Each structure stands twice: as C-alpha cells, then as structure tokens.
Amino acid sequence: LVCSQLPHLSSNKLKELLSSNQIFFSIQQRIEAYKPKFNWYDMDYHVRLIAKDLHRTDFISSEKKPVDYNYGPLTRLLVTFACYNPTIGYSQGMNDMAFSFLHVFSYSEHEAYFCFASYIIQSGEHFTKLGIATKIKQLPKLVEIVDQLLYDRIVSLDVELWTFCHRWLFLCFRREFAKEEDTLICFEVVSSHFLEENSLAGERLLHDIQLKQAEQIGISSYSSISTELNSKHNEEYRYSFDLFVCVAMISLFRSCLFDAHDELEALEA
Secondary structure (H helix, E strand, C coil), rough: HHHHHHHCCHHHHHHHHHHHHHHHHHHHHHHHCCCCCCCCCCCCHHHHHHHHHHCCCCCCCCCCCCCCCCHHHHHHHHHHHHHCCCCCCCCCHHHHHHHHHHCCCCCCCCHHHHHHHHHHCCCHHCHHHHHHHHHHHHHHHHHHHHHHHHHHHHHHHHHCHHHHHHHHCCCCCCCCCCCCHHHHHHHHHHHHCCCCCHHHHHHHHHHHHHHHHHHHHHHCCCCHHHHHHHCCHHHHHCCCCHHHHHHHHHHHHHHHHHHHHCCHHHHHC
16 A cells, blocks of 8 residues: 555655655664563473472462462463573572562562562572572571570570571561461561662761771771771671571571470470
C-alpha cells in the first residue's frame, strides 16, 4: 500500500517519509542493542535445576501449600531471571527468595520479577561460594567482639557452629521464623542494606566515627583520616546487618552452650 502511494507523493513528502523511517529504524537498532539478551543455550539446564527445587520451596509458615499449587508463576520468574542473567544464573535457595516476592506482590507477577531481579543482582554474593565463605569467616570475629566469653566457650567446645549459620545467611533467615510477619520484616531490613558500608547512611556514620577518631588522636589531614578509617581498627564498623542477626540467634543458645560438656551435647542442644 505504501509503495503504491510513493509515485503520487511530492519530493518533500517522500524525503520526510524516508527520514522518519530512518529515525524509526535507528531507534529500533538502539533498542535491540541495549535489550537484555535471552540465553537460550543454558535454558534447559536451568529448567532442570529449577524443576528439582520447586517442590522443596519453603512456603510461609502461616499458610499451608495447596495440593494443586500452581508453580507456573514461580517457574516463569526463576527461568526468566536465569536466562536474562547468565552470569548469575540459578542456584539453590533462589526459589525460596522468589516465593517471598510472589507472596508480597501476589497481584502483579511482573512487579515481583523486577523486585526479585533487583535484589538478586545487588546481593549476588549471597549466592556464590566465595560470598558465603567470606561471611562465615567474618562471623567468628564478630562474635568475639560482641561476646568474648561466648566465643571462648564455642572455641573450647570445638564446635563448628559457624557451619550452621550457612543456611541462615544463604536464605536470609527465610526458614528460621515461625510467623510470616517476622520473616518478611527481617528480610526487608536485611535487604535494605541500611547503615551498611555501601549505603549513604552507612557512609555518613563512618564519616562521623572518622572525625571523632581524628579529634582524639589529633589528625587534621583528610587523607590521613581516610587511612585511619580504612585501617583494621575500624573493621567492626564494616560487618553487614545479617551477621549481627546471626550473633543474636547464636546468643539464644548461650546457656545451652555453657551447660554442654562436650561437642556432642552442644550440637544436640
């Protein structure tokens, strides 16, 4: 139809039409260039992994999973994320996280997806062996700072208590609370990263600590203050909030650990 009309168009109209088409195709090319690429090659692999984990999904404690529960939205969310983010992909535990978002955004599957994707991309280290190993390594140091007696007791019992914290950190305490409200509140607080090293509030707090230390030791140079701030002396200000939650949960077993006579009794407690 357009081609049949071309001979009847004036030269100016024809130029205008061609120019509009060029602009349109230019915009389309830019959209295609910046559009996230869907990784079809690993799709079958991720689908198999996700299918294995779907039935292990931990539903909110206050509600029971229906016998005929529809896993469609959860499957779509996980497969879409894994294929659009191949560098992260899918790892065990993401199904529990994804269900939390679908539970909150029950009215909108696409909003649940984008919030879930944003969280995983920002917190990708939680789903890597290196990221979890780093946190597990930091945890004993934090326990030692907060409660020296408890730390000494754990060491004396030779209890590998830190390995029990792996699930807490990996699933952001998803399975540790009996009430749905507590689970979601804890998840929201931890995922907000408020007062952590990479947050604006955290940077301001560290800056205030930095200035107080500078006044105490008489440092006036800003570069010297920055060096002091990044020294090992300030490590205690760089622990993430989820590690403090771990310490609080370990403290709940304080009396049991002190009453235990050996490693076996401590583990049974």
